[in-house]
Amino acid sequence: MANGGADAGNGGGEGTRRSVLVTGGAGFIGTHTALQLLEKGYDVTAVDNFHNSVPEALERVRHIVGPALSTRLHFILGDLTIKEDLEKVFAAKRYDAVIHFAGLKAVGESVAHPEMYNRNNIVGTVNLYDAMKEHGCNKLVFSSSATVYGQPEKVPCVEDSALKALNPYGRTKLYLEEMLRDYQHANPEGRTILLRYFNPIGAHESGEIGEDPRGIPNNLLPYIQQVAVGRLPVLNVYGHDYRTRDGTAVRDYIHVVDLASGHIAALEKLFATPDIGCVAYNLGTGRGTTVLEMVHAFEKAYGKKIPIKMCPRRPGDSEEVYASTEKAERELGWRAQYGVEEMCRDQWKWAAKNPYGYRGSADKKD
Numbered sequence: 001m002a003n004g005g006a007d008a009g010n011g012g013g014e015g016t017r018r019s020v021l022v023t024g025g026a027g028f029i030g031t032h033t034a035l036q037l038l039e040k041g042y043d044v045t046a047v048d049n050f051h052n053s054v055p056e057a058l059e060r061v062r063h064i065v066g067p068a069l070s071t072r073l074h075f076i077l078g079d080l081t082i083k084e085d086l087e088k089v090f091a092a093k094r095y096d097a098v099i100h101f102a103g104l105k106a107v108g109e110s111v112a113h114p115e116m117y118n119r120n121n122i123v124g125t126v127n128l129y130d131a132m133k134e135h136g137c138n139k140l141v142f143s144s145s146a147t148v149y150g151q152p153e154k155v156p157c158v159e160d161s162a163l164k165a166l167n168p169y170g171r172t173k174l175y176l177e178e179m180l181r182d183y184q185h186a187n188p189e190g191r192t193i194l195l196r197y198f199n200p201i202g203a204h205e206s207g208e209i210g211e212d213p214r215g216i217p218n219n220l221l222p223y224i225q226q227v228a229v230g231r232l233p234v235l236n237v238y239g240h241d242y243r244t245r246d247g248t249a250v251r252d253y254i255h256v257v258d259l260a261s262g263h264i265a266a267l268e269k270l271f272a273t274p275d276i277g278c279v280a281y282n283l284g285t286g287r288g289t290t291v292l293e294m295v296h297a298f299e300k301a302y303g304k305k306i307p308i309k310m311c312p313r314r315p316g317d318s319e320e321v322y323a324s325t326e327k328a329e330r331e332l333g334w335r336a337q338y339g340v341e342e343m344c345r346d347q348w349k350w351a352a353k354n355p356y357g358y359r360g361s362a363d364k365k366d
């Protein structure tokens, strides 16, 4: 868990409760983070255009935290690429900090529609930064990704490794990291943390909120989950000739609840460190797991076999990616608590309760 007291967001009384703007707050990581922020005593405003999420997700957050904390969760429908929407967001309240999740994240889609990724991820972030500057908000936590390490030559990935983008999605993250460093250089009073997520999976332990991708999932766990609930017939395992323990690729899977607590730790670091500048941290567990190990861990939670089909490697995939977690441990006082067993347990709980995600049934899907 993140360090810090139970009511760390409440800087000493009702009138001084810290207020955080969460862009993309209805999404997978946004909902889990909003929930923890509320539990920590922060006042939360989520802004989302529901491009990849639904209002029900935030209703579930309200349900989990209960009526009292729910009053501190505000929502504004808005699109970061529309400046007027951001004006509305910043006119509503004064924010002590922003956690910026809003973005598109599907690699394949970014190859097919790079202009959409640049417009959404880059223009959205430029607009957000301009609005923050205009309204005197200088603390930002930005969602970056391990994708900025490209195909790492050396693992574990350390924060000062060489960076490289392999696709248009990765290029938006890499460019935004560089842009935010430039902005920091020009505005030294700013405080920015870039969080490089490894592979977020799992769900809140209640099984009420989780990842709900539209269409056929690209990522491993959402795919396995859909095979488990009968929406897809078989898991294609991409690549079984890697130089790894069992021939399948290795990733650093991290429980989304741990990832959320990493954001609380980053936020607390920003509040506590006036001269932090712009710093990157990995959020991973530091442990690598193969695709087949993940399948077996999920089967243990699910209680049945997942049918698999061995397939050729997926173009662009790396053999082995996992994080060095030393910097986050040392400087944020944060480390992941959960292992793959808990990740799969909670992923399956979410799947079993919500086989068709938030939309409830096959007919309503998409």
Ligand SMILES: NC(=O)c1ccc[n+]([C@@H]2O[C@H](COP(=O)([O-])OP(=O)(O)OC[C@H]3O[C@@H](n4cnc5c(N)ncnc54)[C@H](O)[C@@H]3O)[C@@H](O)[C@H]2O)c1
Pocket: 023, 024, 025, 026, 027, 028, 029, 030, 047, 048, 049, 050, 051, 052, 053, 078, 079, 080, 081, 100, 101, 102, 103, 104, 105, 120, 124, 143, 144, 145, 146, 197, 198, 199, 200
């Ligand atoms: N989930 C992962 O595997 C992963 C890995 C590394 C980095 N990230 C990054 O973390 C962030 C959050 O990811 P997530 O998994 O929660 O994704 P998500 O799609 O579930 O959440 C993103 C949210 O942002 C909203 N959004 C997108 N563009 C918007 C815009 N222009 N204006 C307002 N709202 C907008 C979407 O509707 C969605 O609710 C993204 O920036 C993503 O690139 C995710």
Ligand SMILES: O=c1ccn([C@@H]2O[C@H](COP(=O)(O)OP(=O)(O)O[C@H]3O[C@H](CO)[C@H](O)[C@H](O)[C@H]3O)[C@@H](O)[C@H]2O)c(=O)[nH]1
Pocket: 105, 107, 145, 146, 147, 169, 197, 198, 199, 218, 219, 220, 221, 223, 235, 236, 237, 238, 239, 249, 250, 251, 291, 314, 317, 321
């Ligand atoms: O149906 C599937 C889906 C995935 N895989 C394999 O499972 C592993 C993990 O794949 P994911 O798609 O879940 O995750 P990636 O590590 O490939 O990519 C994710 O994590 C990256 C960071 O490391 C980037 O952020 C990227 O955008 C994000 O999708 C890979 O070896 C992949 O080939 C399968 O075998 N079958």
